[in-house]
Amino acid sequence: MTEIILASASPRRKELLSYLNLPFKVQPSSFEELFSPADVPEEVVLRLAKGKAADVAQQYPDAAVIGCDTIVVCEQILGKPRNEKEAELMLNQLSDRTHTVWTGVSILYGKKRVEFVERTEVTFWPLTQKDIQAYIKSGDCFDKAGAYGIQSGGALFVRKIHGDYYSVVGLPVARLKREIAPLLSI
Template identity: 55%
Template sequence: MQNLILASSSPRRKELLETLRLSFAISSSEVDESFNPNLSPEEVVMELAERKAQAIFKENPDAFVIGSDTVVVADNRILGKPADEAEAFSMLKTLSGKQHDVFTGVSIMSPKSSTRFYEKTEVWFWELTDEEIRAYVKSGEPLDKAGAYGIQQLGSMLVKKIHGDYFAVVGLPVAKTVRELKRLGYELPY
């Protein structure tokens, strides 16, 4: 039996992997999430995903390990997780009525090989009033999410439309991840 490990404590990534009916363990470690500001968003998410996967793979060299990272990019600025409610409000104000990009990077390490890739999805927000933003921030949902929103929960009310992979916005591009696992030799149960 092949061992599959999700190198993430994200409940959203766990739920996405569970929809595939794969047997996997969860193991995450604290990694340095700082990055070189000269890197492109694509490079940032792939580098951070690789750091997460590598930290777990070192302890589990016989496993398939999936690491992932997501950032929101608006006005050529990377928006990570907000530090507090004021920063969440500011981020959402920036996204209001505009298009932004969500980049999710994935790194998969296995005993024989490894790969990394990213998905970019364009997201458009409705024009939001300050009251709508404050109410959403008060829900607490934005505080642990890149760009201060979760498309799969209350944040879905903010989104006008998307172009690209919905699941990448949630935190893991499912179809591409499965294809890459298979390419690296992981045997799917179906």
């Protein structure tokens, strides 16, 4: 069976990939996630996903390597907050609004390449400063695009979602299954 490598340090992506019931290894990528807030979102996530997959594929040339990236867009790309002030600004920007979450996936297997992007719309309830400060104090806002985790405490902010929930978490696992199956003949 083909070795599968997840090019991510995300525990959420690791958990989601396990839903496929296929053996895999985790090898975080050292690819630098650089972008400008004004860049085209779907191009950013695909470029970053491809970069992560290509970085790890150098170490595992015979494996199927999966690279992923997720960003939040509300007027501009919101990355991961670097501090409490950035987290507060992001959460205030998302409050009582609809934003878009983009997840890009790149699968490299030898000379074969499968790439796709998922788009999901998320609408937040109005957030009070008390809500925002309590969430920031929890620490859950860090290391997450847009300063929230929909699979954890950030779920309390979500009024509605249109699209793939798991894409917002970081890996559109149902689509991944359909894309990787023919590639690996499984």
